[in-house]
Amino acid sequence: MTTKKTLQINLKTIPETGLAVGIDLGPEWFARWHEEDPGLEFAGARITGNVHLSKHGYDILVRGSLSGQLELACGRCLEPFSAPAAIDFDLLLVPGPVHATAAAKEELSPDDLDLDYYTGEIVDLESLLREQIILMLPLKPLCDEACKGLCFHCGANLKSETCTCPTDVVNSPFAQLAKLKI
Numbered sequence: 001m002t003t004k005k006t007l008q009i010n011l012k013t014i015p016e017t018g019l020a021v022g023i024d025l026g027p028e029w030f031a032r033w034h035e036e037d038p039g040l041e042f043a044g045a046r047i048t049g050n051v052h053l054s055k056h057g058y059d060i061l062v063r064g065s066l067s068g069q070l071e072l073a074c075g076r077c078l079e080p081f082s083a084p085a086a087i088d089f090d091l092l093l094v095p096g097p098v099h100a101t102a103a104a105k106e107e108l109s110p111d112d113l114d115l116d117y118y119t120g121e122i123v124d125l126e127s128l129l130r131e132q133i134i135l136m137l138p139l140k141p142l143c144d145e146a147c148k149g150l151c152f153h154c155g156a157n158l159k160s161e162t163c164t165c166p167t168d169v170v171n172s173p174f175a176q177l178a179k180l181k182i
């Protein structure tokens with residue numbers, strides 16, 4: 001497994017007319033991300049799109065669009081499913097404080113979210129794309145809006161099977177939901 005980071009753009013390679021970068025992120029790219037960040041809340045994805053970088057004085061404007069399929073786990077029944085996702089973004093990168101850290105970035109207010117830093121001569125497109133993909137993730141992934149989830153008592157997946165647990169004595173959100181469907 002390669003650990004080489006790709007998508008590091010040297011500012012000198014961006015011509016006055018801007019630089020278009022085709023994006024095609026497959027299993028290998030996501031596998032490396034998972035290695036570096038085992039807490040990722042999705043299994044994998046296939047994301048394609050394009051990014052355009054242009055220089056405006058010392059600032060770098062990054063515009064892009066991404067779309068594809070995300071491999072997610074349902075928040076109710078825990079089953080894997082894939083969901084389409086897409087995002088468009090405009091980011092302005094300004095020359096950052098030399099010691100800008102991730103912690104410092106998080107202190108930015110929401111109004112500043114489309115503003116980011118770069119340091120040195122390199123735009124770390126890899127990190128930018130990871131941030132955008134995180135933004136693509138649904139807050140509550142559901143394989144189906146009507147997914148009934150797992151039985152609170154026996155763990156049966158109520159989407160594909162029924163169980164004999166008495167729903168009237170089970171005081172759980174799942175049971176309440178199951179009742180609505182009967």
Ligand SMILES: [Zn+2]
Binds near residue numbers: 075143159
């Ligand atoms: Zn589900």
Ligand SMILES: [Zn+2]
Binds near residue numbers: 153163164165
């Ligand atoms: Zn049950």
